[in-house]
Amino acid sequence: MTTTKRRTRIDPTDVIDYRLSHSYAETLQEFGLTPGRFFTVVNEAYRNGDIGKDGREQCLVIERPTLNDYFSEVRDGERSKLPHGTHLAKENNANLVEIVLEPLVLKTPETPVSEAPKTPIIYKDASREQKIQIIRNSVINHPAKDNDSYNGAQQFFYDHGLAGLITGSPHLRKNNSPIALLELYDKERKVGLFDRTQDTYLGRWEITQNGMWQGKDGKKLALEAIEDALWKIPGYRNASREQKIQLIRDHVINYKARNDDKNGALAILS
Incomplete structure (x- = not known):
């Protein structure tokens, strides 16, 4: 049966040095730390300038x-x-x-x-x-x-x-x-x-x-959605500008819905 080592006073730098060469679980066992206590120690080292933001993330x-x-x-x-x-x-x-x-x-x-x-x-x-x-x-x-x-x-x-x-x-x-x-x-x-x-x-x-659909990200998302719909038209994806225009005329503007409820561009994009 293994016993967890317990130390009365823990130096954060000792914990950090050990953690950078050992696993998370091994570090907790070595210093007798709970996950919450370990987080406190790592944050203390971060506030003291012993480790930077990347070092803190690595430890966690x-x-x-x-x-x-x-x-x-x-x-x-x-x-x-x-x-x-x-x-x-x-x-x-x-x-x-x-x-x-x-x-x-x-x-x-x-x-x-x-x-x-x-x-x-x-x-x-x-x-x-x-x-x-x-x-x-x-x-x-x-x-x-x-x-x-x-x-x-x-x-x-x-x-x-x-x-x-x-x-x-x-x-x-x-x-x-x-x-x-x-x-x-x-x-x-x-x-x-x-x-x-x-x-x-x-x-x-x-x-x-x-x-x-809001803001700049929403605009980009909408453009991707429209483009994805157009890419379903055979040949559209790699077509020239002129060919794309003709394909849109043929397959989007003049699109015929199967159920005759909707025709045209709105039908193919819906």
Whole structure:
């Protein structure tokens, strides 16, 4: 049986030096610290100028297995919240998103049992294109739990225990934004979810959130949404300016709706 070392007085610089060459869990055990006390020590070192902002963030990174344990304890009600300072480390942000995405299963069309995959494809093992499909099906189209609940990506993260992250992370370009949270995850993990140079990609406009069409960001989002609709026209994406104009005349302005309810540009963009 191992015993945790306890020291009457802790020098923050000793803790920092040890942490920079050991894991989060090892540091807590070595100095007999709780996660809350460790955060206090790291902040003290930061205020004293012993470490900078980047150094503080590095100290607060919780290795994936340990973070997974903490998160499971929170979801199971064994812990009230994640350790203090968890959201201050960008790596923790990306890992938390990854933790809730990885178990999601790829939904496939109904097929005979003999043709169905032997084992379900989960997000963790999925290809880039399959990951995008999983996010569309399970995150963007996340259903409401009941008549009093909301649906969509923001509610998905709330329902999966990431309300504190999406509302409290200093690394998100916009607070309480599922788009910003997925952007952060995508940038850190280099999945290429929003890479519009690929044939398959996730449109930011697909992820609904309050105020998404407002301001400069809203204008950019609207342009991407319109362009994505136009790119569905065969040949439009790589056409010349003159060819684009003709394609818009043929396929947008003169668009004929299947049900004859709407025709023209409004129909194809709706």
